[in-house]
Amino acid sequence: MRSVKKRNSESRLLAEINVTPLVDVVLVLLIIFMVTAPMLQMGIDVNLPRVKSKSIDVTEEKLVLTINGGKEIFINKNKTSIA
Template identity: 50%
Template sequence: MGMSGGSSNGPMSDINVTPLVDVMLVLLVIFMVTAPMMTTGLDVNLPQAQSGTLDETRPPIIVSVSGQSDILVNDRRTSLAELGGVIVQEKKAQTNPQVLLKADRSVPYGLVVQVMGALKAVGVEKLGMVTESPAAPTGG
C-alpha cells in the first residue's frame, strides 16, 4: 500500500488571500478617489471692501458660508446647530484665537446674522469679516 501526501478528510489548512487582496485594492482605490473631495474648500464670492491686513502670527479660525448656505469651520463642514460646539473645540486648541467670517455675497443676511449670533453665544467677542480688495481702476 502506498502512502498519500495528506488526508483528504482533514481540515483545510491553507487560507486563500486572493479575495482579501482584491477587496483591499478596491477600498484603496475608493479612498484615493474620495480623499481629495473631502479636503476641498468652498468657492466663496466675497464682497469688496477697503481693509487692513491680517495678523499672520496665529492661524485664525475661519468660518465660511457658501452661496448654497453650507457652513464650514476651517474647511470642515458643520451645521448651524453644531457650530457653537465646533468653535468651542477650536478655541480650546489655541488661546484667544482670531475668528474670521467668510460669507458669500449671495448668502441671505439672516443666515449671516444667525452665524454671528452662534459665535457670540460661545464667547467670540471679536469677529473679523473677510472681504476682497476692490479692483484697482484701470485706464491711463
C-alpha cells in the first residue's frame, strides 16, 4: 500500500512543468524591447532637395491578352502566333 502512495507522489512531481526558464526568457525579451523601443523614436531631420521639373504626361495603353480553347492567342483582338 505504501508503494502505491509513493508512486502517486513521484508521478505527480514529474508531471509538473518547470516554468522558470520560460519566465527567464520572457523577462529578457521584455528588457530588450524596453531598451530598444526608445531608440526607434529617435531620428535625424534631413532636408531633402526639391525637384523643379515638369511632370511627364504618360498615356497608358491597355493591353488585352486572350487565349481561347483552341490555343489561339489574341492581343487586342489581333490573332498572333507564339513564334
